[in-house]
Amino acid sequence: MNPEVNFSNLTIAELLTANFNFYEVLKKYDINFDKYFNKKLNIFCQEEQLDLLSLNEELNDKHAENKTESVTEESFLNILTLEQLCELIHYKYHHYLITNIPLIQASLKEAKDKNLFENIEDVYTLFSNTITTLLEHIRMEEDVLFPSIKEMLSSNNPIPVKELINQMEDEHEEEGVYFRKMESLTNNYTPPNGADSQTTSIFKQMKDFHICLMKHVYIENNVLFTKVNNSAKAM
Numbered sequence: 001m002n003p004e005v006n007f008s009n010l011t012i013a014e015l016l017t018a019n020f021n022f023y024e025v026l027k028k029y030d031i032n033f034d035k036y037f038n039k040k041l042n043i044f045c046q047e048e049q050l051d052l053l054s055l056n057e058e059l060n061d062k063h064a065e066n067k068t069e070s071v072t073e074e075s076f077l078n079i080l081t082l083e084q085l086c087e088l089i090h091y092k093y094h095h096y097l098i099t100n101i102p103l104i105q106a107s108l109k110e111a112k113d114k115n116l117f118e119n120i121e122d123v124y125t126l127f128s129n130t131i132t133t134l135l136e137h138i139r140m141e142e143d144v145l146f147p148s149i150k151e152m153l154s155s156n157n158p159i160p161v162k163e164l165i166n167q168m169e170d171e172h173e174e175e176g177v178y179f180r181k182m183e184s185l186t187n188n189y190t191p192p193n194g195a196d197s198q199t200t201s202i203f204k205q206m207k208d209f210h211i212c213l214m215k216h217v218y219i220e221n222n223v224l225f226t227k228v229n230n231s232a233k234a235m
């Protein structure tokens, strides 16, 4: 049996990000997600006079379950406010992308120096070129778009945000083109027959990165931007 995990020092947001199925456990307590999203589980229990140990146990039980009939990520995303969505994108997706960019680039550089697989030169050049734009894009969202969304909500003025969203959507398409090229140059990230472990590991790193990037773009385009546009229309 696995040792029990102590979740008490994680915020509600961190818990939900770690495992969306925790939503099922937390909603039973009629949790006010707005109020507690950024508060630790122990504070939530203290303020709501709940037993931390038994809640921790319930979370462990849920953690141990296989992902069967549980709340979908999409339905969880839909209950988040705009500010919460921005935070989720920031610390889950942007954090992953920013952390992995230098790791993948270093792996690709090594692969290029050793000429490890076909098209490595082109893949390395494409990746190196696209990450500059991608990092700039993420910075723009973090420093300009997300604060503007918050500003829009308080000022009731949707115009600057609409323009920014159009720009971000165009950039998402451009990123998609670069990554689809890399996908095709690596035969859908399939290592060639007899590939060594280094090549196999690089292909996996790239595939995971591409999936995360696409998922994050999907959430921005289809959940965040849709919600922002709907709020803007109502102003």
Ligand SMILES: [Fe+2]
Residues within 6 Å of the ligand: 089, 094, 138, 141, 216, 220
């Ligand atoms: Fe983003």
Ligand SMILES: [Fe+2]
Residues within 6 Å of the ligand: 137, 141, 168, 172, 217, 220
């Ligand atoms: Fe984006």
